[in-house]
Amino acid sequence: MTILLQSGGKSWRVLLGRRDGLVANQTGANANLPSPFEDVDTIINKFAAVGLNITDVVALSGAHTIGQAKCATFNTRLFNFSGTGAPDSTMESSMVSDLQTLCPLTDDGNKTTALDRNSTDLFDSHYFQNLVNNKGLLTSDQELFSSTNLTTKDLVQTYSTNQSLFLVDFANSMIRMGNISPLTGSSGEIRKKCSVVNS
Template sequence: MAQFVSFLLFVVSLIAFAPLCFSAKHNNGYLFPEFYDHSCPKAQQIVKSVVAKAVAKEARMAASLLRLHFHDCFVKGCDASLLLDSSGSIISEKRSNPNRNSARGFEVLDDIKSALEKECPHTVSCADILALAARDSTVLTGGPSWEVPLGRRDSRGASLSGSNNNIPAPNNTFQTILTKFKLQGLDIVDLVALSGSHTIGNSRCTSFRQRLYNQSGNGQPDLTLDQSYAAQLRTRCPRSGGDQTLFFLDFVSTTKFDNSYFKLLLASKGLLNSDQVLVTKSKESLDLVKKYAAHNELFLPQFAKSMVKMGNISPLTGSRGEIRKNCRKINS
């Protein structure tokens, strides 16, 4: 039996770094990885090159680009609505609570779009750029690769209220977070696997301060947080001030995409409340955390699979939406 389990894990490890391919059918057409093979054959290469330069310049950018795709897809679907600046009747999603002073990497997407417009004008959507940049960021930090289904088009509007309401918040309850995922067609496996993206990136003091000083409104810290870790955090995240001070979400392997995030959760060292509730509020999610903490080779392919699933949330295809010339504004 032990030999069989070892063999099974070996097979899974081979799959972990192999590109995964999925195609998704929608009412108005398909998303498929070969979408630009004829219209813009160098598209993926261009995205990868610009992302690689940006991440080489600043390692944190990988997590920032990955997060943009997530924050885009949870509002109106994966349609690049997040990239629109305010103008005319559009109120930018960049102003929402989850994005204000926090979402970043927009200039990198401008650079990608500019390079693609030179190579093949009016062809590659900003929504597809977000999906590709998220995959490339994951790979560059040592995570899995996958084939990105392509063919999304860009929205001609944004939703500030959708951004405020749909994106899970650091202090949401487990049930609220799971409900927000289920509303997007994602399940508890997707929730736990995608939370694993917190193996890279940072969070601001303002996002977890309540855990250090006043978790339940009674002036007491969160007892589900390791107390020596909490004391360490308090030295740089005081009761007031320092809102924008950054902390690593995974202080063990800060820029490497691996399963150490899950090991930290089991040690009660998840930085955000939304991280720690994965082990304290649900037996099912706790079991998944244990599985991924024990086996990186199980976490990585599931992350890739869940990213493809997330990237398929309500895309605009066919004649819906447009291909924006500039990701920050709709075509005139």
């Protein structure tokens, strides 16, 4: 949370008393996480399955105001989007050119670029401004504005001009996400080292 605050984000109270699980299941975890290639309705359904709503989908996607993405997570938008033989028409043309240079077809997909073009180090609403201007990097990001889902589109538009509301909603959504099936009481354990189960 320190990095979030230093980059302009908002703090929130983290509930205590949570415990770590006794097993790690990356495959199971990944099955429930939104993919950068998924459409809005699929992502909304995944969030709804754990008790999160559309506001949570859009607000939490705003975390992409910081961070990097590998070419492999968006290069399908650059050359032959959905089998059209052309780039994704919802991506702004100069951005397409820049990214085609960064991520040529012959590339291994491991190069990275900022998720939030032209505002890489600030936790702000610029990410949403990018979506309004067709400069979302991931399919799942741009879909929030370009899809036929008017609720996500309206929220993107609102956050793009109201950073304070985005920061408040983001903090509230982080709290709601932190309440998804927490382990408490005697379930799980308090790990001595976060990355491994206690012996």
